Structures are given as C-alpha cells and as structure tokens.
Amino acid sequence: xxIHQTLPRTDxxxxxxCGERSIAYCRRYGARECLSCRxxxxxxxxxxxxxxxxxxxxxHCGKVLPLHRFYDRTVVRNGKSYHLKTSWCRICMSxxxxxxxxxxxxxxxxxxxxxxx
Numbered sequence: 001x002x003i004h005q006t007l008p009r010t011d012x013x014x015x016x017x018c019g020e021r022s023i024a025y026c027r028r029y030g031a032r033e034c035l036s037c038r039x040x041x042x043x044x045x046x047x048x049x050x051x052x053x054x055x056x057x058x059x060h061c062g063k064v065l066p067l068h069r070f071y072d073r074t075v076v077r078n079g080k081s082y083h084l085k086t087s088w089c090r091i092c093m094s095x096x097x098x099x100x101x102x103x104x105x106x107x108x109x110x111x112x113x114x115x116x117x
Contacts, residue, residue, distance in 0.1 A: 058089040
C-alpha cells in the first residue's frame with residue numbers, strides 16, 4: 001500500500017528549491033502537486049559542456065563527443081516515453097555491428113560438423 005507522505009522524512013538532507021519537500025518527492029510528484037516549486041532535474045553524469053556545446057562521454061571508447069555523434073533512442077516505461085541518447089557513440093555502434101555481422105556470416109557459411117552425408 002502506498003501512502004503519500006506530506007512531511008519530508010527527518011533523515012532527508014536534500015530538499016527542493018521550495019525547502020518544504022525532498023528532491024525525490026518533487027521529482028516524483030512535482031508536476032501534479034507542487035506548483036510553486038520548480039521540478040529539480042538530474043544532470044546526467046556523463047555529459048560535459050565545452051565552449052557552449054553539450055558533449056557526452058562514450059562508455060565504450062571513452063571519448064567525449066558532441067551529442068550528434070550518438071544515436072537517438074526512445075524508451076517506454078509505465079506508458080511514458082523518454083527520449084535518450086545511446087551510451088555508445090555511432091562509431092563504436094557501427095564497428096560492433098560490423099563485427100557481429102561478420103561473425104554471423106562465417107557461422108552460416110561453415111558446414112555443420114554434426115551432419116553426415
């Protein structure tokens with residue numbers, strides 16, 4: 001059973017800008033209940049702004065690249081769609097797909113060892 005908590009927990013150390021509710025509460029219910037408070041959004045850990053251009057770190061190669069070097073991705077959770085960028089850059093994604101396709105082709109072209117003719 002879910003119970004709405006009107007008062008923040010006593011051990012809560014991070015509050016929203018209004019100072020009345022916790023950040024977690026505002027992230028979850030902010031748009032519906034807390035109209036005076038602006039919703040506090042998380043900043044992605046792997047993003048960096050350099051010279052006014054937002055960049056992202058590729059988790060595969062480790063390079064920091066502009067956002068247009070990453071594929072767009074849509075994730076649907078609980079009926080809500082989120083528009084994201086992939087964690088690997090386009091170069092890493094295409095090279096891994098190329099290796100995978102080559103591996104698939106070699107498997108298909110090899111004669112099966114179990115069949116006797």
